Amino acid sequence: MTKKARTNSDWSAARPVLPATGPRRLALYRELRGQIEAGRLSPGDKLPTTRDIAARFGIARGAAVAAYEMLAADGFAEARVGAGTYVAAAVPSLQKEASPQLRNAPDAVAPLPGTLGCSTADATTLRIFRMLMNRHLTNPSPRHFHYNDPAGSHALRVEIAAYLKAARGVNCDPEQVIMTSGTQQALDLAIRALLKAGDPVWIEDPCYVMARKVFAASGMQVVPVPVDGEGLDVAAGARLAPQARAVYVTPSHQYPLGVTLSMARRLQLIDWAQRAGGYIIEDDYDSEFRFSGPPLSALQGIDGEGRVIYVGTFSKTLLPGFRIGYLVVPWTVRERVLEVRQLTDRFPSTLAEDALAEFLRDGHFSAHVKRARRRVRAARDALMTALEEAGLEDGGLHVMPPEQGLHLVAHLPAGIDDGALVEIAADAGFGVRALSPLYAGATDRRGLVIGFSGFEAEVLAQAARRFIRDPRFLALSGR
Structure with missing residues (x-):
């Protein structure tokens, strides 16, 4: 069975650029080898004739012949009698240190109910x-x-x-x-x-x-x-x-x-x-x-x-x-x-x-603002109802319904780790922020800052209920 020759259909785009100085045979060898290793020239691709490549790059034909012989000797090319020179079927490779890979940016994820900074466009x-x-x-x-x-x-x-x-x-x-x-x-x-x-x-x-x-x-x-x-x-x-x-x-x-x-x-x-x-x-x-x-x-x-x-x-x-x-x-x-x-x-x-x-x-x-205000107020009321149903005052969590804005603060007794509560809330699908890090220095004030804009009222209330029923929250709040 004879091998079917495959001609590189895009050699003009892949052809190397030789440096201005240095031995021509080495320069051509290195550039062709680099293109083969990079995959721009694939196994089975036919290389131009030495006469053609010499004319393309303005080098002596002897330099092109020497470069092809070096590629063949190193296993990167093979000469076929009467057919020309081809990229080798099995190209040798060297173990290289893996280069750091750039991480793809994660797809946008919808914020958890309660997250601050969400808008209310309908x-x-x-x-x-x-x-x-x-x-x-x-x-x-x-x-x-x-x-x-x-x-x-x-x-x-x-x-x-x-x-x-x-x-x-x-x-x-x-x-x-x-x-x-x-x-x-x-x-x-x-x-x-x-x-x-x-x-x-x-x-x-x-x-x-x-x-x-x-x-x-x-x-x-x-x-x-x-x-x-x-x-x-x-x-x-x-x-x-x-x-x-x-x-x-x-x-x-x-x-x-x-x-x-x-x-x-x-x-x-x-x-x-x-x-x-x-x-x-x-x-x-x-x-x-x-x-x-x-x-x-x-x-x-x-x-x-x-x-x-x-x-x-x-x-x-x-x-x-x-x-x-x-x-x-x-x-x-x-x-x-x-x-x-x-x-x-x-x-x-x-x-x-x-x-x-x-x-x-x-x-x-x-x-738009009138419609948004109605939705935000409904979400605030649903959130407050969910928190009040839990009887949180018994556990020391104090919440007053705000008369303005897009968030409320649930105050906690001093000594409770509000940062730990943020992690527990996230596990429950509830996005909140700790109050204490918002102070410039050390403070004994503790609390959770909860947003109620941009979320359906019942979705927000359900997230709050999951959080306040979590055994870890109950333990940390002393209930």
């Missing part, structure tokens, strides 16, 4: 937003084809300014609104534009961990200031760091404790900023979700001296995946913030901005 919202996005893709604006304003779409900033004035009492011109890719970028822009390494900055204690990290990573002197039933203790902050240059605060719904900064403290904080020449960075992350009575106006709305940097986001109301947030800045710092914005991230996504501007302008956002 089918109606997604359908409308998809329609708006399709409209702008079908008839794209000329803005999509060149570099955008670093502040973002003017049309969107007009809608945001109008919304903030009506819903949050924020006093601003559209030109004071600067679009960002979320809260984290907003904080980074404010830090880069207004502060310098070593500046003391007050942060709430406990606090949103990523905010604390971004201040620390930027070289700020982070000063944790205690939070009590009225919010940030301004007097304590003035004692701890009277020369602070800024304060980061969540006044409408303190994260994670959920308290609201009292009006007396608000006025005290603004007075401090005016006297110290410092800035208040107001993170108003979930004020749309209030279930009883109107929220207090934003700090920015009662600041008459341009000391408040207002931070807002659509991550909680729409989808974190949109990556759309914004800053409202005083006129005095606008140009500095825009300069940093342009240097670090030239401009936001024009396509998403145009769709969102229409979503706001045509009333879809207000309707």
Whole structure:
């Protein structure tokens, strides 16, 4: 039986590139051998004739003949009389140290019920937003084809300014609104534009961990200031760091404790900023979700001296995946913030901005928030019912139904390992976060921070019941 010759159909793509210097026969040998070992030339592939390969590479035919002879001698090629030279059927191989393999990114996994940071977009919202996005893709604006304003779409900033004035009492011109890719970028822009390494900055204690990290990573002197039933203790902050240059605060719904900064403290904080020449960075992350009575106006709305940097986001109301947030800045710092914005991230996504501007302008956002608020409230109530049914007060777990926001705190007695409870909850399919690590230093406060946004009410309640019935939870809680 004769072997059927197989001609390499893609030799032109696989052909080697020889180095500029060095013996030609060795260079050709090494390149061909490397291609055979890498599998780019397969067993049975026919190699070009020595005359052809010499012409291709501009080398002497004798160098090509010598290279082929070396390949055959080493077992990488075989010469067939009257047929030519072929890649050997059994190519020798050397044991090589295994190279590290890059791990494939795991597929996205749905968060466990109770996980923080989940949004509440529904089918109606997604359908409308998809329609708006399709409209702008079908008839794209000329803005999509060149570099955008670093502040973002003017049309969107007009809608945001109008919304903030009506819903949050924020006093601003559209030109004071600067679009960002979320809260984290907003904080980074404010830090880069207004502060310098070593500046003391007050942060709430406990606090949103990523905010604390971004201040620390930027070289700020982070000063944790205690939070009590009225919010940030301004007097304590003035004692701890009277020369602070800024304060980061969540006044409408303190994260994670959920308290609201009292009006007396608000006025005290603004007075401090005016006297110290410092800035208040107001993170108003979930004020749309209030279930009883109107929220207090934003700090920015009662600041008459341009000391408040207002931070807002659509991550909680729409989808974190949109990556759309914004800053409202005083006129005095606008140009500095825009300069940093342009240097670090030239401009936001024009396509998403145009769709969102229409979503706001045509009333879809207000309707969406109303629907989302009803779902979130139902989930909160179902979670509270599940926790109350367990009689957790007997075990020392104290939970108060929050009147605002997207999470609650279940307080535990001192000495209980809230980190261990997080692991037990995860085993039960319930996503919670420990309270104690959210403090800057050692604390005897223990608790679980539980989200109730983005989950069906009964699914959330069932996850909570599985957790509180787990024997390990019962043992740790002393029940």
